[in-house]
Amino acid sequence: MKLFTAITLISTSFFSHLSAHDGPWSAARPDGHGPISVMGDHMHEMGEWMLSYRYMSMEMEGLMKSSNSVAPTMMATGFMTNMLPKDMTMDMHMFGTMYAISDKWTLMGMLNYLDNEMSMQNGNKMESSGLADLKVAGLYDLAQWDDGRRMHLNLGLSLPTGSIDEKHTNGNTLGYGMQLGSGTYDFHPAVTYLAQTDNYSYGAQLGGVLRIGENDQDYTLGNKFEASLWGARKITESLSASAKFDYSSQSEVDGEDTRMMKMMSPALNPNSQGRDITTFGLGLNYYFQNGGLSGHRLAAEWETPIDQKVNGVQLELDSVWTLGWQYAW
Ligand SMILES: [Cu+2]
Numbered sequence: 588m589k590l591f592t593a594i595t596l597i598s599t600s601f602f603s604h605l606s607a608h609d610g611p612w613s614a615a616r617p618d619g620h621g622p623i624s625v626m627g628d629h630m631h632e633m634g635e636w637m638l639s640y641r642y643m644s645m646e647m648e649g650l651m652k653s654s655n656s657v658a659p660t661m662m663a664t665g666f667m668t669n670m671l672p673k674d675m676t677m678d679m680h681m682f683g684t685m686y687a688i689s690d691k692w693t694l695m696g697m698l699n700y701l702d703n704e705m706s707m708q709n710g711n712k713m714e715s716s717g718l719a720d721l722k723v724a725g726l727y728d729l730a731q732w733d734d735g736r737r738m739h740l741n742l743g744l745s746l747p748t749g750s751i752d753e754k755h756t757n758g759n760t761l762g763y764g765m766q767l768g769s770g771t772y773d774f775h776p777a778v779t780y781l782a783q784t785d786n787y788s789y790g791a792q793l794g795g796v797l798r799i800g801e802n803d804q805d806y807t808l809g810n811k812f813e814a815s816l817w818g819a820r821k822i823t824e825s826l827s828a829s830a831k832f833d834y835s836s837q838s839e840v841d842g843e844d845t846r847m848m849k850m851m852s853p854a855l856n857p858n859s860q861g862r863d864i865t866t867f868g869l870g871l872n873y874y875f876q877n878g879g880l881s882g883h884r885l886a887a888e889w890e891t892p893i894d895q896k897v898n899g900v901q902l903e904l905d906s907v908w909t910l911g912w913q914y915a916w
Contacts, residue, residue, distance in 0.1 A: 612737040612781055614915075617874040618788040618819035618827035621781075623886035623911040624868065625815055625831075627695060627741040628779060628790060630726050631687035637915040641681040644909075647902035648674040654896040656903065659708050664900045669709040670852035672902050675764070678702040679719070685915075695724040701749070701767050705854070715753040715761055720745040720768045724775065735783035741794060743775030751802055751844075760846040762854030763808070770802025777813075788819045788827075801842055809838035809861040809898075817868075825876060831868040833890070837861035839898045859899030866890045866907070884913040 613619055614629055621628030623641060631637060650657050650664065650671060657663040659671045680700040687693040699719035706712050724743035731737040749768020753761045777794025796811040817831035840857035843849060853859035870888030875881055890907040897903075 610735070611731055611733060612735050612783050615876075616783075616788075616821055616827070617823075617825055617872040617884075618783075618821050618829065619874070620872060620884060620886070620913065621790050621792075622817050622819070622829045622831045622868060622870040623872070623888045624833075624870075624890065624907070624909045625790070625792060625817070626697075627724060627726055627743065627777065628792065629781070630693040630728060630739055631685055631915065633687050633690045635685075635687045635915055637683075637685040637913060639681075639683040639685075639911060639913040641679075641683070641909055641911040643679040643681065643907065645677040645679075645907045646674075646905040647676075648905050649903045650900060651895070651897045651903045652900050654894075657900070664853065666853050666856075666900060667851060669707070670854075671708045671900075672852070672854050673706045673708050675703065675705040675902050691728045693726040695722075695726065695743075697722040697724075703765050703767075705762075705765060707852075713755050713761055713765060715765045715767060717750055717753075717767050719749040720773070721748045722746075722775065726779075729778075736781065738778065738780045741775065741777035741779060741792075743777075745769070745773040745775060745796075747771055747802065751804055760844065762847065762852065763840055763844070763857070763860050764854060769798060769808045770804065771807055772799045773797065774799060786821045788821070789817070791816050796837075804844040804846070806840050806842035806844050806857065808840055811835060811837040811861075819870075819872070825874050827872045827874075829868075829870040829872065829888070831870065831888070831890070832865065833868065834863075834865045836863040853900040856899060859897070859901050862895055862897040862901065862904075864892055864895040864904065866892050866904075868907075870909075882914055882916055884911075884915075886911045886913070 683697045702716040722745040727740040729738045751770040774797040779792045782789045801807045813835040819829035840860045843857045847855035849856045868890035872886045
């Protein structure tokens, strides 16, 4: 009889791993939050607060024309060899806060600080740093099912707090990619779908950036469409590992900043902005559930392109690292 009970217990616990999640979606597990590079992936319960800090570092090196690598020459690119970019690093410090005013609405605010550095073929180095565009968002709960699935709407708006007047030390206006903001109010809508089983979780987010009007230099950065799909495995009660695919498509700049000599360098050319890119990412989430750090989360994610096609001539994206800390109470 004891043997029978033991077999029953073992087989029940084994098969329960295969069955769907019992009960609603839960944030109280490491993969209760998406990969750290995904914004607005989760909501909170009424009255809950969250603070977060993310550090994102993006490396670009080598030139591309459409989907091909090209030599840094005038012959290959149509731009003066001296004025072609060689590499660029973009570091972003992202400070975020979330608060759930009800079980239906979670509010979000995000302040980013940018630090850009670009080297040209002639050895010139250009730098810009400062506050980027402030983003506010409301996440609205669309549906929650009893088997661990849920869906929400992201309604975000970014305010033109970032400078579009960044200059090189010689007084020339820096290119579009070195500016800190868009100069326009931008609408960031998205739909997010989440699903959990006992040991796995999945998510998908479809969204974009829609620019409203044009900025005071008479141009508008390209609108962007983005689709992300990820899956994560809960390894222990505190640790999960994730894989993510992300596709985004951003169009070129509409209009032009007449302070920039657009024939000189692709960095200054409105038609050499925006790209279609598919990336693959691997990430880890760690969730402290006990002790003094209970409620804190640490996460890291590395992403690299598997396919990219730039508009005009641009630097090739190599990799993106995102490291993050989150604390909810
Ligand atoms: Cu949160």
